[in-house]
Amino acid sequence: MRPATKGDVEAILRIEVVSGRAAGSVGSAEGYRRAIADPRRCVVVAETTEADRRFVIGWAKTHHHVEAVDPAPPGHYLGGITVDPSWRRRGVAAALTDARLQWIAARAATALYVVNVQNRASIDLHRRWGFTEVLRAPRLMGVEFDGGVGLLMRADLAGHV
Template identity: 50%
Template sequence: MRFAIRPAVETDVPGIVTVETLSGRLSEAGREPFAAKIAAAISDEDRLALVAEAKSDMTPGPGFAVVGWAKTHRYDVGDGPAPAGHYLGGLTVAPDFRRRGLAVALTSRRLEWIWEHADTALYIVNARNEASLALHRRWGFREVARGPVFHGVTFDGGDGVLLAAARPPS
């Protein structure tokens, strides 16, 4: 199996919707609004949207399939303890392709992009999401605050955590 990480384009939106659906994160009713949000992120120059593609060495033809995606957000205005700045946004890898390093690769690429634009990368996550918190420790993310909402993002079953990581020295 071969994988590639690249910037998302509008024709990737159906594949991203499929990844979300396979992951149980998207209902039938939520597909169209989600697709519109992803298309907006792809076309926004202040954000980065990426896809992870997979191709089996056994599959004939040139086609790759979207098996993961990730994006960034840019907030122009602070919201309580959550400052304005560039944030890591959503990241989902299809269930059959997890534990293969795709989340690490998608996060590394997004952080490289953020650090080209800012000295600090920010990140909001559900406090119960231990896998995501552990993943982001490798880049030096540290907790800044906890709360029920940051930049309009709420958290199922509890608080969210706001984290920040500084650009590494050159």
């Protein structure tokens, strides 16, 4: 795990494409560069070495919202996370999540994230850090959810750093 650099943007875009993200949902290179440069956000990558070559196998980010949006409160939110499909189920998502939570814990007492109620894999992953449901809504942080219901999840980060 390491902080992302602007040099990682092409690898991030590649991971989004091989993960089957629809063209409209894949972020722009410039958007990723802005997120990486923003000191109020954490963007991390997971990388591995193969044949003496290092390459990115996953990435994740945070968002810092200073105002409430929809019914969701301000705070530090876990944002997108994507792992190359050939590296899934090996602990990469957990390591990326832990790195972001450590970053948030150095700045806030709680972490938040929003998720589709149908995304059991994400909900189960986040329970290991004590995330619990705060509320359900059809729209959270500007996101409308497939199936119509999203969850706002919250974790206390005391002792996480």
